[in-house]
Amino acid sequence: MSSHRLLILCLILCVQNYSCNEGSLLTAVRRSDDLRGSENAETTNLRSWNGQIALHRRRHLGNTHGVLNIIGWGTLLPIGAIVARSFRKSPLKCDEWYNLHVVCQTLGYIIGAVGWSIGMWLGNSSKQYSLRAHRILGIIIFTSSTAQMFALCLQPKKENESRRWWKICHKILGYLLISMIVANIFQGIGHKDHAEKWKWIYVGILSVLSFCALVLEIFRFVMPRIHR
Template identity: 60%
Template sequence: MTDAWGSEIFGWGTLLPIGAITARYFRKFPFKCSEWYSVHIKCQSGGYIVGTVGWCSGMFLGNSSKQQSNNTHRVLGMIIFTFATIQMLAMFWRPKGENGFPKYVKICHHLLGYALIALTIANIFEGINNRAHAAKWKWTYVGILCVLGVTALGLEIFKWIKRAMMREAMKLNSNMYTSP
């Protein structure tokens, strides 16, 4: 059971947020990295595979155990698996073209991805609270979330500062050419 928890925390609880951070901060702005998409896909695919293995073992153990039944944890796990599968299938359903449809697919992908991350975090804590050695697992995952959160916050602050500096530079450039 410990291996299943470790894989859930590593797969869905760590790799998926890293993939989201990669897509948000390394696609264009503030850092342009040409490999952002492959890193995003590798993190998301790896998180999905590892998380799904943990989910399958958790479903098996939950079905075989008469004593352990946590309906909230089970239902959240099924929702998470469904959302994650939809996100993975989105790689193959990416629309091509210049019409407005790709814009809405992108919005849905972002909303579903953020909902998936939030539900995953909630479900990991829900599962941890019902296990032995809960404090150890809880503080381990809190530490992981703190590292991810501080990283995302630092990148977001850097993004705001860089955007403000670019706006100021554009304002100065436009004033330089329009002065009498």
């Protein structure tokens, strides 16, 4: 197994462990907050203050969850897909396209998985964050992105006949995954404070990515005809 595949496997295992530890750590924080609230139950003002702190903390974690998933799954993974499509042969051939693709996918997966683990904890600890459709789609996305990361490590060699089918499956799952990610990000944004602000920020990111992809596709179509 090549060194970069071994590195990806190690990173996946680290993310899995982090997700478990993150949930345990955040649960411990929640219990300590509850304990502090019970110890100070005699003072109404202090209880109210503790409640405001807990609410502020949840909002901060919710914002962190959103930012990490927008950066990781919602931006880096699409960039990795653009690199794989447009930098491999045409229109912008780059000898390091595969390494760039792996870096984007790996960083996107790790950042998104950390954001996902925070979102799962918020969903388990508060009815306010218990968004059923958003949660289910998030689990599907995490499972699919993990499968894609393992697929990078287990891809057949070029001379293997099964490599063609591996590439087809990898590409189809990748595009489906990006579509689900975009839909789920907007699903989550709809339940946040200042939803319009969040929505337009991500619309701006998608617009830039779409414009770059469109320009590269035009070059892909035009350049072979220019060089005839």
